[in-house]
Amino acid sequence: MxxxxxxxxxxxxxxxxxxxxxxxxxxxxxxxxxxxxxxxxxxxxxxxxxxxxxxxxxxxxxxxxxxxxxxxxxxxxxxxxxxxxxxxxxxxxxxxxxxxxxxxxxxxxxxxxxxxxxxxxxxxxxxxxxxxxxxxxxxxxxxxxxxxxxxxxxxxxxxxxxxxxxxxxxxxxxxxxxxxxxxxxxxxxxxxxxxxxxxxxxxPRSWRLAPHTAIPVSDAFYPFAPFESAPEQGAREMWMPTRSLGNSPADRAIEHAAANGWAFYELPRRHTVRTDAEAVAAVVALAVRVLERGTMLRDERHPDGARVTADRVAIGVAHRDQMAAIKTGLAETAYPNIRVDTANRLQGSEYDIVIVLHPLSGRRDATAFHLESGRLCVLTSRHRHACIVVARDGIPDLLDAHPSADPVPFNTQPRFPNGWEANQALLEHLIAHRIRAL
Amino acid sequence: MSLLTSLARAHASDQAVAQRLTTVRHLHVSSEPLVFVPLAMAGEAHAPLAVMIGTSPDTPELLTVAQPRNRDQQVAFAYELAKIFAAYITPRTNRRLPVRAGASGVQYRCADAPQVWVPNRAGVEFIRILGRSTRLRRSTGEWAVPRNIPVMGKWLTFLADRAEYAGSAMLVAATDALTLHWATGQSTEEDQHLPAVLGWIAPPPGMTGRDAARACENPLKVPPAGPATDPSFDNGILEPLLAAYHQAASPAASRIAEDKIRKELRKQLDGTWHRMWQAITLLRDPSLPAGAHVGVRWERDLDAFTQAADWIATSPGAQPKRDSAVYAARRLYWLERAQQQYDAERAFDDPMVMAEARMIGEAFVGTVIAAVPNRRVGRSLRPLITVSTTDAISLAAGESGLRRPELLDQKTTVVSVTRDGDTVMVELELREGMGSGREPRPGTVPAVGDSVCYSLFKDDYRRAPTLPRKEDTPWTHGGPPKPYLPTEQDAQEPWS
Amino acid sequence: MKELTARLDALRGDTEPQSLDARAISSIVGNPGCGRRNLLDAAGIDKDELARAIRHPMYAKPSRMVLARGAQFEAQVKASGGAQLLTLLREDIGLSIPEAEHEDLKTIGGNEGKLARYRNTVQRLTAVARSAQDGGTLFDHPYLKITVAGYDVFLEPDLVAVKSGGKFYIVEVKSFSVIDGQAPAAAVEGAELQAAVYVYALRELLRSHGFDEDLVADEAIFVCPQNFINKPFAARVNVRNQVAAVRRMLMRMHDLDTILSNLPAGLTFALRGPAGSRSAEELKAGLRLVPARYAPSCLDTCEMARFCRSEEQGSTAVLGRQVREELALDTIGEVVGLARGTRLPGPDQVEQAELLRRAQQYRDELLGSLM
Structure with missing residues (x-):
């Protein structure tokens, strides 16, 4: 260092x-x-x-x-x-x-x-x-x-x-x-x-986000002031030392994220409460599985490779009740201390792997809170190696039905990109990394 | 919006009648409110068209302006209105009672303050704009108006500014006051329509709340509660009458035309006037006793009113058009503080409000099943209690924000949370607020069998921030503002 | 596209299509997911008439006094060749406009047909666009065109287009007043969306004639009366996000195939049939076949809203988006049933049922006799 x-x-x-x-x-x-x-x-x-x-x-x-x-x-x-x-x-x-x-x-x-x-x-x-x-x-x-x-x-x-x-x-x-x-x-x-x-x-350059991560984040949230991944950081690698038994969707999502930096773990379409039990269980299972499988990484900080530890994994959510539900879920696992937090409190932090419960998962309508671009930006830019986004199917339709543009009061500047655009752009990227949970 | 209020809305819709949301009233209701029902002239820039005003349901006064672009008429209207406000406010500024003796001796505070009722939030905005359009006028010089007009402007501005404080009761929108206590079976958007809200809460005999509310949507049958008039009234009645007024060939003809206008405006306002008093009566109902902190909040209003009275009596200036950077920052602190106090006090006063915190796991009610009142850690008294609850708490060990409403200066730390089926055992360590004796003061440590409530609400006194003087406003915020002096233009601004 | 147009024509019947104005287009942005509204608007059906025919009329109609006052202010600003307007644009907004003249595109020599007027606008604006210099002309009432669901919709905005610094700006005179720099939020929101429709239409015009659409500025300029006097005030607002929203919404309007394919072939909303006036029941039955997405905000923006609300009675949609989000169930019957425990939760509803039962328990315990 x-x-x-x-x-x-x-x-x-x-x-x-x-x-x-x-x-x-x-x-x-x-x-x-x-x-x-x-x-x-x-x-x-x-x-x-x-x-x-x-x-x-x-x-x-x-x-x-x-x-x-x-x-x-x-x-x-x-x-x-x-x-x-x-x-x-x-x-x-x-x-x-x-x-x-x-x-x-x-x-x-x-x-x-x-x-x-x-x-x-x-x-x-x-x-x-x-x-x-x-x-x-x-x-x-x-x-x-x-x-x-x-x-x-x-x-x-x-x-x-x-x-x-x-x-x-x-x-x-x-x-x-x-x-x-x-x-x-x-x-x-x-x-x-x-x-x-x-x-x-x-x-101009992110030392946290690897190239395949920096581009979608830059495109979605910084389209007018783009940045790139710092090439000096060299190659990043993440792998599973063991093959999984069977081929569960969760394992596939983790492997996909390890190889590509992203995975979009999609649950069946359904309107749910914010603390959607299936989604909460999926988030917990993914976090636990990453650690159980002894996921390894190699980067400029760990040139000889290192095992991902629980303190290098975080779970990001939009609401406090989701945080509470996930913590309750984690309490019954071998990794009760994995950090779970809302976007507000994750600002400025950095982890190797971040699992995100998408703010729009299971929602009927997109509200200004859910669409706020800063929230999604924080959640999807905390990771050095991989980000797994968990969501219910149906977000594209939800966005499609709400192409909103917030009013701009006189003498103020609108936010660019606005939340809708940012959500849409990131989602287009994520769809390419979709693993269906069923 | 919480699940509890949403559920109440669902029940209201299901039963076609409004449902109670609270066990107590969270708003001070004056024994002598001033009801103010304004109408604005369509198309004009915030020009008053009519106002029905008064402190008794039986004796409303009606003020109208037939020609809002006529400055004399505007001034005459404002003058009459200012007299009514002065008659209501001035006696309240004079009658003062001694309160707590501070370092500077006995302080005197106004014994009562005005409480002005308007139908809805648009009515609050009307007051704000009317205050803005009158407070900067001069009582001398070329564009002089009677002195009571700018004074009224300062009071209206004070009232509108005060309405931004959570829990203040000096300027009340009837729709907000009602929907704070009842859930209707319609949306919040529709809840800004006073006749519909009252329809849901108190439908006429033989009618459901929903039908009563729907019946109120036809503006031909039930004129809207303003300040915007019903467009069909504008097109069909008001416009022809105004035309007749303009074309009146003689003073007599013009008086006849004006009488007709007044008659029609009275018809538009009468219904709302009675509904305003109906709203006040509903809120005075004995089934809605005032919450314990309602009086405390009203005292804060009395303090603010006393200060304003002194300022208006002695200061030649008026409130500026916009806040300076320093004033805005100070005001934000006080607004945030009022909001926190309001949220906490309502929860302390009303188990239904506390239940909202219980729903999201940030408060719980339970029974003490174990207590070690004399436990010490080192030399410090650190009692332990265990509370058993069936509330779905989302707090974890280490949480140090829980307080009992009865004993807010006692701090706690959650030692452990143990779940057993639906029951949760919360172990709490207590410190402070137990007196300085060897043993905790009686009643400061809950005993086994006691029912207790713990929540994250507290009356967190945060010292008011030290702000720069206005003349020291830093470059980051535009530097020192130019001192504001009302200009010639402010004095001559017409109302429309 | 032809096929689509034919089907939409059949839905409308013999009457002329109701032309959409920017206000109508912009208010679709408030609830673009509503198939019922999209279809009726795309077919040019007069929703006001239709709502009357099914006895769910919309009450609010524009007040003539408001319109008259707006027209008066606009005339004042544009008087004497736009003298006041020009001063505002130069001094308050800082546009550099050389010696300017005011040209009203509303009137052209004798022929005022839609297409002729559109061609005239195209001709005048493209000539200025082609020029390297800023044309010193305030073009009033340009005639614009957009395509909505395959139809050409002509827009006749009360606006001025002016080129300055190599860009066209859209200038709209509005009648809501600005007090100490602040304007009513709802009025501003509506004005911005309408301006976005015009920016979009002007861009379409220039693009279809080979120009770069960046030639139209992202910023719209609004001129309003201020501080209780008629002295105009000008504000420059960046409406780029609104333009993007309008564009996406219009793209969506083209995609009516799914809705149409689920409708019976002979369906029509024509108020008159071969046997005279259609009954309200018949029309309503037809409307029910088209999926809607009611939200309380529709009451302010869509003529069909009262019908939709009555259809949705019993649905949590009538309580508003936030309440529905909180309740997380489709019907009020489900909410009440699950809360009271008189209904068994479906596999998807277990968690919500538990929350509702808890909420109901608090209500029962704490409000008891007051309920």
Whole structure:
């Protein structure tokens, strides 16, 4: 893993624009697995050389912990501050001697780089303004948070994945619709609406998604800013060391996914409740089967091959009740700890194999929630090796009957692609990998 | 929309009559509400055509505008309306009672606040727009209007703004108030039609709710509840009468034409007027006692009203046209907080609302089957209890968000969840909220045999965020806004 | 295609096909999966008349006062050679339009037949399209054509097409008002879908004459009255997603074969037969043969909605899409039966039955005497 990082032009551009450009901000868009945290790490070190403390903002504590570990590992001579809430249990991974952990900001004065969640940066608000900030997962941050945070830096790089889910609020009012500073948008959307001249750059290659995976994801969710799979990552391989007894559809789906990166495991057409018992059972069975069969993989991280372990498998769903039903199902298997989560919470994570319960499976009508492109994008772009999508037959008809286009209020920009288009495009791709469950 | 309310809709459709959704009323109902039924002039940009208004079912006042493009008539209409609002609101701003003595001494709060009822959500929007069209006017200068008009505009704007807060009861859409408590056998889209909703809930004798609701769909028989008028009324009645009014050759002829218009508008409004009072009466029914937190929410309304009264009395300015970045962020915090409080309080007040959380496995009701009240971990008191429930819980060991409605400051951690057929045993570790003695304060640890409810609802006090001053609005949000000053144009904007 | 047209003609009977306007086309987008509506619209059947004949009339008719007011505002904006409009397009929208004239394509020398008007529009617009420069002309009332289920449908929009920066823009004057930059959501939604129909039609026109369809901008421009005064306000909105939705919906309209193949050969919805007026019962029996997809939103957009709703009584569809989704069953009888335990769940219904029984149990326990 100690390969010298060669920053892509986009990262160098962003640094130049941030330090010398006419605008106080710059956006670095990062498609799934495009090396976002590596870029953030590089940028933090680069800016630290200017002599002033660099502030890094992430959205969740686990994002912060991951970044701190990564940034600290680059250069033991650079002190990295982990600014925490009082009483936060810092994980053991942050034991390096150049990591300084404190819950009071003045105690971090000697750190060259300080990392904290947005919430921590705001509690209490740091009154002295720093010259640089790098805001990670900036599309997950809400505009009102940025409004408060902006007093803590002179210039900032906003890094994040524009294809993921927008931030959320329990209130739904339209009094701010059309305002450039509407607090209900993402931080990046608000900043760009107020500063249309802010430059944007994009990381061009995904290190997570292999070529056969990157293309459909790029086509469906990033058609206007396509990306490709990084060729340097070399070949990916996944295989089953044992032949399956019999030839069950589940085994065929797993084998197909191992060979092709995708499988679309289709159950018979039926309208169901959200917690469709057959679909839940199929998801559980697939996850268990992948592990039971001792699935092996080989990639740049494991050049000699490695067995897929339960912590490298995840199950993604749209609704919390589906999550609960699947967890209940898994509890009775040998692998009760496989991660099951909703799209919102899977954002930013990465696994070797991801099994997805398609949001439209068994539905009668496609609602805006089910069609949201960010949701499907998150679910189908978490995997390094294979993604198995489980769904009831009938989704093409469902989409066909709902060619919807969300209204665009005055003074706002529509989302491209919209949810319908993205769903349709991905489905066309998946149909080619269909394995029928019966 | 939850399965419980959907099931109630199915029953309503099956039995052709509305079904109850709640055990209690979740809305404060004033002893002296102001009912406001507006009609807008078709085709005009939000121009009032008529308003029926009053605090007693027997004595509505009818205000009409025969010519909405005539500024004098608009001003006269607004002036009369403003008088009615002032007569309703001003006494309430004056009568104040002392409440809790804070660091700054005794605080006084208005003892009552206005409660304005409109037929539906479009009526709320009508109030908002009418507020917008009147609050920026000036009482001096070339385009002067009577002073009470901009004051009314500020109040209407306040009411419409307040209506965005979950659980606020100062501006109420009758359809929403009814469908919060009853499920009809029709869709939510159709539920915005007040006569139909009332048809489902209280059909005339000998008629099913469905038939009563369907009968109300014919606008010739039952005029719509506004603010949009029935197009066939526009085409067949109003348009010819307006033409006659315009062509009137003498003041007398014009008065006759105007009387006819008023007569016809009264006919359009009468039915809705009575239905509004029918809705209020239904909600006052003793079978719908107020939930325990209804009063608490009304007190929040009283606080907001008191602040607004002071502001309107002392500030020469009006609410701006749109929110600034800083104000919008602050308001979002308060709206989110109101929503969370509203959701939690309704669940605490009403087992039917709590049942929605039980349906999705995020709350349960059960019986304590084991308790170790004096258990300590190190020096800390950490009682353990085990609750047996048949609710389908979806929570796992490690969950630390469960609270009892009666004891919200007591925290819990789920130690284990054991299933035995349909029965689930939940083992909980308790901390805090038990007093500082050696043993838990009596009543703070449930005893074996007690029936308990645990849910994820809590009154989570999150400190209001520190926001920049408006003049420090950062570049990310457009920089400091230009201070808003009402312009000449605002003063002279016609109503249509 | 000929065969299809013949069958559709037979369904309609002797009357002239009802021409669809953009409003009708755009409202199909709200429920494109409805075979009944698609078939009736494709056949050009007058749904308003038909709904009356089967005694399920649609009540809402346009208010003349609304129409008059809209026409008045439009006239104001377009007066004096579109002077106000031009100022808006230049100053508020930032289009560069050289010295401009207003040309109304509605009136051409004497001959106002549909085809002649269409040819005239084609001729004028393609000439500008061919030119490297932006023509300085505001083309009012272009006559457009699209193909719906094999029929040529002519559209006569109240719009202005103007070329600026090498692109054609569609400019529509609307009568809903904008207050402090915000317009009513439902009005905006409808306007955008209609504009999308026009963008699509204009693209078809140019494409069929050898031009690149990118020549028509994705952005439509709306001109509305603002803030209680008649000073016009212009907004530029990207309707690319709407155009895509309209295109897909029109493609679907061509695919009526499956529906038609399931209908008896002699079926017709002509209101009059050889023996005089057809009875409501006869017409309804025919309609029942065509599968519909009722949703409550149809009540605002389709003349047949009240009939469909009465047909669907007992189906969970009448309760709305979200409720139906939650109930996950087709009929109200199933929902109530499973909830009360008076009906045995089918193999597909076991889980839902359990949830419903639980919900019913809470209702019984907690509401008890109040129910």
């Amino acid at each position: 100690t390969v010298t990082y060669v920053p892509p032009t986009a990262v160098l551009d962003v640094l130049r624009l941030l330090t010398e450009g006419p605008q106080p901000g710059v956006v670095l868009n990062s498609p799934p697995g495009a090396g976002k945290s590596t870029a953030v790490t590089y940028m933090a070190h680069h800016l630290a050389r200017h002599g002033d403390q660099v502030r890094v903002v992430a959205q969740t504590n686990s994002q912060v912990d991951d970044l701190v570990a990564k940034i600290a590992a680059v250069d033991p001579g650079i002190t990295v501050g982990r600014y925490t809430a009082y009483g936060y249990p810092v994980p053991a991974t942050l034991a390096a001697s150049n990591i300084l952990i404190a819950n009071r900001f003045p105690d971090l004065r000697q750190a060259a780089i300080v990392v904290a969640t947005a919430a921590k940066w705001l509690d209490p608000v740091i009154t002295e303004r720093g010259p640089w900030a790098i805001i990670d997962e900036a599309y997950q941050m809400r505009s009102d948070t940025l409004l408060r945070l902006a007093s803590t830096f002179e210039r900032a790089a906003f890094v994040g994945d524009p294809g993921q889910l927008d931030p959320f609020s329990v209130v739904n009012v339209d009094r701010w619709t059309g305002l450039a500073w509407s607090p209900l948008q993402s931080a990046v959307a608000a900043m760009l609406a107020n500063n249309p001249d802010i430059p944007e750059r994009q990381l």
